[in-house]
Amino acid sequence: MSTELQTTDAAGSLFDFRSAEDAWKMAGQFSRSSLVPKQFQGKVEDCFVALVAAQHLGDNPLTVMQNMYVVHGTPAFSAKYRIARANASGVFRGRIGWDVEESGPDLVVTARAVLAGTGDEVSFSVSMAMASAEGWTKNPKYRTLPELMLRYRSATLLTRLYCEDVMLGYHTREEMEDVRTAPTQATPAAVQAKRDADAAALGLSIDAEAEEVSP
Secondary structure: OOOOEEOOOOOHHHHEEOOHHHHHHHHHHHHOOOOOOHHHOOOHHHHHHHHHHHHHHOOOHHHHHHHEEEEOOEEEEOHHHHHHHHHHOOOEOOOOEEEEEOOHHHOEEEEEEEEOOOOOEEEEEEEHHHHHHHOHHHOOHHHHOHHHHHHHHHHHHHHHHHOHHHHOOOEEHHHHHHHHOOOOOOOHHHHHHHHHHHHHHHOOOOOOOOOOOOO
């Protein structure tokens, strides 16, 4: 018996899969396209997984591929995609906004939103001091684009608290990069212990010998 797969994107029947076999054929088409991100080109299996993820998320497969990254077999999505889905989810009244205070090492960014169901305002603040303490600043983007990175991080944490279901538990690429760049001790055992602890906190399994994720 065929496994039923169906997407619910606005394109209608174009991405309705009657079976896993149909999805596999479409994955082959995507893999041969130069318009999909390079990490999916020529990789039918990865395209198939992306189609399944799109089905679970109820989104257009190409949109999912454009915002999906794979780190050691673990799928992750861009923070901007997570924010967009949260804004469209109906959980919040309106959109996520930010308050920015101070600058440089004193920079603080607060993501805020209003819960549609209760009218309560909710928020989550992150700072460069927090980023430094957590080791996030070893990611060079915190030096070149500090406000943007704190916006992404604050909104990610806000949505984790109040609408985690919009991403079905998927992590953001930025979260995974921050875990990968956490501060370490001198000995290999301490390095691995720290990485394992940080990975466990996010529910990830990360190889200590992995290369850095490219921007």
